Amino acid sequence: MLPLRTITLSLLLAACASAPSHFNYSPLPQQPEAASGYQEKTGWATRQYAVAAANPLATDAGRQVLAAGGSAIDAAVAVQMVLGLVEPQSSGIGGGAFLLYFDGKAVSAYDGRETAPAAVDDKLFIGADGKPMAFNDAVVGGRSVGVPGAVAMLEMAHREQGKLPWGELFAPAIRLAEQGFAVSPRLYTLLKSDPFLKQDPVAAAYFYQPDGQPWPVGHILKNQPYAEVLKAIARQGNRALQQGSIAQAIVAKVQGHAANPGKLTLADLAAYQPQKRDALCSDYRAASRDYRLCGFPPPSSGMIAVGQILGILANTPAASLPLDQGADGKPLPSPQWLHLYTEASRLAFADRAKYVGDPDFVQPPGGSWHSMLAPAYLTSRAKLITDNSMKTAQPGQPGVLTTALGVAAAQPEYGTSHISIIDRNGHALSMTTTIEAQFGARQMVNPSGKGTGGFLLNNELTDFNFAPNDSSGLPTANRVEPGKRPRSSMSPTLVFDKASGQVLISGGSPGGALIIHYTAKTLYGMLNWGMNAQQAINLPNFGATGAPTMLEEKRFPASTVDWLKAHQHEVRETDMTSGLQAIGRTADGFFGGADPRREGVVMGE
Incomplete structure (x- = not known):
């Protein structure tokens, strides 16, 4: 059972010299979810506002933010940070997201999609034999890691649409990371079935017992390294991921993989910019x-x-x-x-x-x-x-083409989590967030090297077409290019x-x-x-x-x-x-x- 007493952000982030907080977070005593399979649900009626997310602890964090007067954007920040802890297989600060937001007047599309490092080319996923790599050979390691964008995007959206202070919104995830959360049935099931995650020593030390078995359902899992990263983001915003020790740890993890290194650099992290698009x-x-x-x-x-x-x-x-x-x-x-x-x-x-x-x-x-x-x-x-x-359809011609494009072959796509929120002002949010495959690139970053835990990196670059051209030699729209965002x-x-x-x-x-x-x-x-x-x-x-x-x-x-x-x-x-x-x-x-x-x-x- 997690403790029920409340704690203010000023106490939680005392080391951050935060101003006193009026948002008090109290975690749920336990996760009220049973099996990871099909479980009947009848739906939920509310009157003033609603939060829907993939884990009860994340949903509750968003609910408490709305109850404290926060906006839908505020709630989404809190929900995402908790999801990165309790549902790490699907999304997190090492990944990206698309956020659609209605402010009562207009709809905005905040793009936090990962980008390809500057040093890659369209042969990124072509093997030594000249053929596209097998999917998992491309995924596991540093090669598949794109520049993370979720935190940068949320920071942009919060700057424009947030009501509560940025730092307050990290209190739920920090509290849960430090005091622990119960391993859910779904997390356990995916840990048990994944053949690659335990190959990473940092991930193995956190998710698995010494005998190689995942921690059982209900085991209280703590993640102090993740809490420390969140405290840094609460103080500095996305800058904490773009420069300094955390950024250096991300790059070292990507470039240092023994069998499948990637090309992500500090310059790539520093250069990342979220985009605000027309819906x-x-x-x-x-x-x-x-x-x-x-x-x-x-x-x-x-x-x-x-x-x-x-x-x-x-x-x-x-x-x-x-x-x-x-x-x-x-x-x-x-x-x-x-x-x-x-x-x-x-x-x-x-x-x-x-x-x-x-x-x-x-x-x-x-x-x-x-x-x-x-x-x-x-x-x-x-x-x-x-x-x-x-059986097989052919593309149509919706307009006059200025560039001849090839038709890409189908390839696997995985992963992801979704959040829907409507706040008491009728402002609405729909956000889909991802690290792509389950557990992403199966690379966990622990910047301090102390304790067990950290955060997982995405394998988003495998959303690009592995083969840059189609069978007739025409370039495909979704081929790998430096600085490009993969199709989603x-x-x-x-x-x-x-x-x-x-x-x-x-x-x-x-x-x-x-x-x-x-x-x-x-x-x-x-x-x-x-x-x-x-x-x-x-x-x-x-x-x-x-x-x-x-x-x-x-x-x-x-x-x-x-x-x-x-x-x-x-x-x-x-x-x-x-x-x-x-x-x-x-x-x-x-x-x-x-x-x-x-x-x-x-x-x-």
């Missing part, structure tokens, strides 16, 4: 109501793909197809609807593979990313859907009533390339089928990024599989572990949902 928004009509969907622009492909899928579906009979009912009485999409959805998905992913990359390096077709969401273009794409599966599938989303401008939904998910499908499923369920956030999240997962039609294992009846196969679908039933968080507006407040496949919860007042 990418498009109109959407569902169930006789007009909405405005807003998401992240490139280097994320999320909003473009989600918008294309929904827009193409709107030009098919999908809306006239009712939900089926499973043997358990729960709703599930019909095979006819799944056919239309996955065909729309193939068309969207074909465009994604050809056109989407870092906008500082790649020009959008027709001079605007909106060309890929234009109603006339989506109508033309929908006409390609027939009664049988096309992260899809933080805000939905507005078009007529009033009122925010209605904040949502998103982890899950690599399947983030797009998890997010699209939830939006369709809420907007087209009238579900609340939890009901939409609970729907079985499905999707297609290429030829196979993927269905969540053991969630669909044999009749659905048989129908799809009869219509030329290559069906693959597989584990599709989403981590959706969503908050929807109701008549008297909010109703939030968290994915039953992970450990998240929603809290508020």
Whole structure:
């Protein structure tokens, strides 16, 4: 049991000479989450504000910040710092994030995506044999580590939209790191199954017992080195990661890997700048109501793909197809609807593979990313859907191209966590945050070298295409280039009533390339089928990024599989572990949902 007494930030950060704090944090006594598998959740109703995050301790930290009068941005800082401690496999200060924020008037897109070091080139992931490296060979070590951007981005957003002092927001994570938190079932499961993390001596000493087994569920794990890093960031902001001893420790870890060193330098860390971009928004009509969907622009492909899928579906009979009912009485999409959805998905992913990359390096077709969401273009794409599966789609031509681009081959994407927050002023945040694969590059940094613990580094560079050119020799939009941000599938989303401008939904998910499908499923369920956030999240997962039609294992009846196969679908039933968080507006407040496949919860007042 963690102690219940409160502690002020002035006591917690006395060594930092902080001013006295009015934000008092008191940790939850224990994590109220059971298994790491599927656990039924009914959703949570709140009246004034709501926080949805992937771990109860992180959600509670955000809730307490909002209760103290903080903004959604303030709460997100506290949530992220706790997630980096209690859910280190998914996100943290060694990674990056996309943050979408509505301040009551406009939507801003804060880009904290990692960048490629200045010394890399497009052959970064080409082996000595001239072929792309095996994925895990590229991931583990320093080669895959990009310049971290999450803290720099949060600092920018807080500077513009925060209410509570920056330093106060680190109190929950510092307290939990010093006094300990209970290892959750999900963290234990991933530690036990990961073959690479224990190869790093720093990570092995922290996460594993002397016999090589991970610390058991419920074990109180303390991380003093992480607490010390957070104290430095609380005092100095992101500068603490860009220069000095912490920066030097990051570079030494990356460059010093014996088998797979990277090229990250102190100059790369010092030069990193977050970016504030225009959100990418498009109109959407569902169930006789007009909405405005807003998401992240490139280097994320999320909003473009989600918008294309929904827009193409709107030009098919999908809306006239009712939900089926499973043997358990729960709703599930019909095979006819799944056919239309996955065909729309193939068309969207074909465009994604050809056109989407870092906008500082790649020009959008027709001079605007909106060309890929234009109603006339989506109508033309929908006409390609027939009664049988096309299996493999070809990219379209949404605008006049100024540069010939190749079509990238598919490759793995992993990782990530999602946070949704709506504060008492109606300001809304949707933030997806990542270190890419589980436990990132499997490299833990302990700047002081004292004690056990620290923070993990990302492997975000493996989100670039390993092969810089396609099979015909044309360069791909997402090839590796110095200073470039890799393409992402992260899809933080805000939905507005078009007529009033009122925010209605904040949502998103982890899950690599399947983030797009998890997010699209939830939006369709809420907007087209009238579900609340939890009901939409609970729907079985499905999707297609290429030829196979993927269905969540053991969630669909044999009749659905048989129908799809009869219509030329290559069906693959597989584990599709989403981590959706969503908050929807109701008549008297909010109703939030968290994915039953992970450990998240929603809290508020």
